[in-house]
Each structure stands twice: as structure tokens, then as C-alpha cells.
Amino acid sequence: MTEIDTPRLLLRQWQDSDYQPFARLNADVDVMAHFPTALDKDASNQMANKCRQLINDNGWGFWAVELKENRAFIGFVGLHRPTITLPFSPCVEVGWRLAKAYWGKGLATEAAREALAFGFMTLGLDEIVSFTATSNKQSEAVMKRLHMDYKGLFEHPSLAKDSPLLKHHLYGLTKAKWLSLK
Numbered sequence: 021m022t023e024i025d026t027p028r029l030l031l032r033q034w035q036d037s038d039y040q041p042f043a044r045l046n047a048d049v050d051v052m053a054h055f056p057t058a059l060d061k062d063a064s065n066q067m068a069n070k071c072r073q074l075i076n077d078n079g080w081g082f083w084a085v086e087l088k089e090n091r092a093f094i095g096f097v098g099l100h101r102p103t104i105t106l107p108f109s110p111c112v113e114v115g116w117r118l119a120k121a122y123w124g125k126g127l128a129t130e131a132a133r134e135a136l137a138f139g140f141m142t143l144g145l146d147e148i149v150s151f152t153a154t155s156n157k158q159s160e161a162v163m164k165r166l167h168m169d170y171k172g173l174f175e176h177p178s179l180a181k182d183s184p185l186l187k188h189h190l191y192g193l194t195k196a197k198w199l200s201l202k
């Protein structure tokens with residue numbers, strides 16, 4: 021099972037003690053502002069179980085992110101194969117969700133950079149995508165900081181046609197471009 025070490029972070033398999041802080045961040049309406057709803061404890065635990073299971077099965081996924089200085093669980097960052105069919109499927113996405121106290125420190129970008137390196141070098145992916153509701157400027161800014169290329173708009177198929185979150189921006193980074201940045 022892969023663990024990824026960055027200067028300030030450890031990306032690792034989920035553990036039981038992550039569930040409580042994860043439920044707290046999933047109940048935070050600011051963290052979940054660009055999702056249809058915040059998550060209650062059961063839904064949060066289900067998501068943590070799913071992340072844990074996928075890492076168990078595949079060795080990679082949405083890793084739990086731990087701050088090295090105090091070993092606090094701060095959220096997740098990693099790679100995921102969306103189960104829903106998207107206009108650009110099959111694909112592997114890079115994604116992130118951190119507790120609000122840890123925004124504005126460059127931590128999501130630091131973790132995602134290493135997740136991309138894992139995807140290209142260890143998994144041998146040719147391209148990794150990322151997408152977000154058009155309102156989520158903070159998430160889009162992470163994609164830009166990672167030098168991902170804008171690929172256009174799409175309508176997320178799991179959202180209602182009248183949802184304000186329906187329209188999503190799609191970004192992608194090819195292995196060739198990633199290598200050229202090194």
C-alpha cells in the first residue's frame with residue numbers, strides 16, 4: 021500500500037481516528053459549499069469506508085492526509101476512477117477536500133503534486149483530469165497551480181438539470197506536459 025511523503029504531509033491509508041474529524045469537515049457548510057449537500061455522520065463514514073476499501077484493493081486512491089508537524093488528519097487528496105460515466109470516461113481524476121483550518125497554506129497543491137507524480141510514474145497514466153462546479157474558484161485555482169490545461173465545460177450527469185452546480189469546468193494534465201514541466 022502506497023504512502024506518499026511531502027515536505028509537510030503524509031498521504032496514507034485511512035485509520036479509525038480519521039472518521040471523526042472527517043465527519044466534522046463534511047458537516048461544514050463552507051467545505052461543502054460546492055456540493056449538493058453537506059454530509060451527515062453516516063454518509064461521511066460511508067465515504068471514508070469507500071476510500072479505505074479502494075486503497076486496500078488498489079494500493080492507491082483518495083488518501084487520508086496527515087499534517088506531519090502534529091499528526092492531525094486534515095482531509096483527503098488523491099486519485100480516483102469515477103464510478104459514474106462522465107462525458108470523458110474512462111478517466112482518473114485528482115481530487116482534494118481539506119478542513120477549512122488548513123486552507124490558504126498550499127497544502128492541497130503540495131499533496132496533489134505528489135499524487136500526480138504517482139499517477140504518471142507508478143500507475144503509468146497518460147492523462148489525469150480534474151473537474152469542479154464552476155462556482156468553486158478555490159478548487160479551480162488548485163488545478164491552475166498544478167499547470168493543468170482547461171478543457172471546457174460539461175454538465176455533471178449526477179446533478180439535476182436545474183441545479184446551480186450542474187455546469188463543471190474540466191481540466192487535464194498529460195504525462196507529456198507534466199514531464200516537460202520538470
Ligand SMILES: CC(C)(COP(=O)(O)OP(=O)(O)OC[C@H]1O[C@@H](n2cnc3c(N)ncnc32)[C@H](O)[C@@H]1OP(=O)(O)O)[C@@H](O)C(=O)NCCC(=O)NCCS
Pocket residue numbers: 050051052054116117118119122123124125126127128129130151152153156158159161162165
Ligand atoms: C479546494 C481546496 C482544497 C483548496 O484549498 P486552498 O488552501 O485554497 O489551496 P492550496 O492548498 O493549494 O493553497 C493555496 C493558497 O495557499 C497560499 N499559501 C500560503 N502558504 C503557502 C505555501 N507555503 N505554499 C503554497 N501556497 C501557500 C497560496 O497563496 C494560496 O492562497 P490564495 O488562495 O489566497 O491565493 C479547499 O478550498 C477545499 O478543501 N474546499 C472544499 C472541498 C472542495 O471544494 N474540494 C474540491 C471539489 S472539486
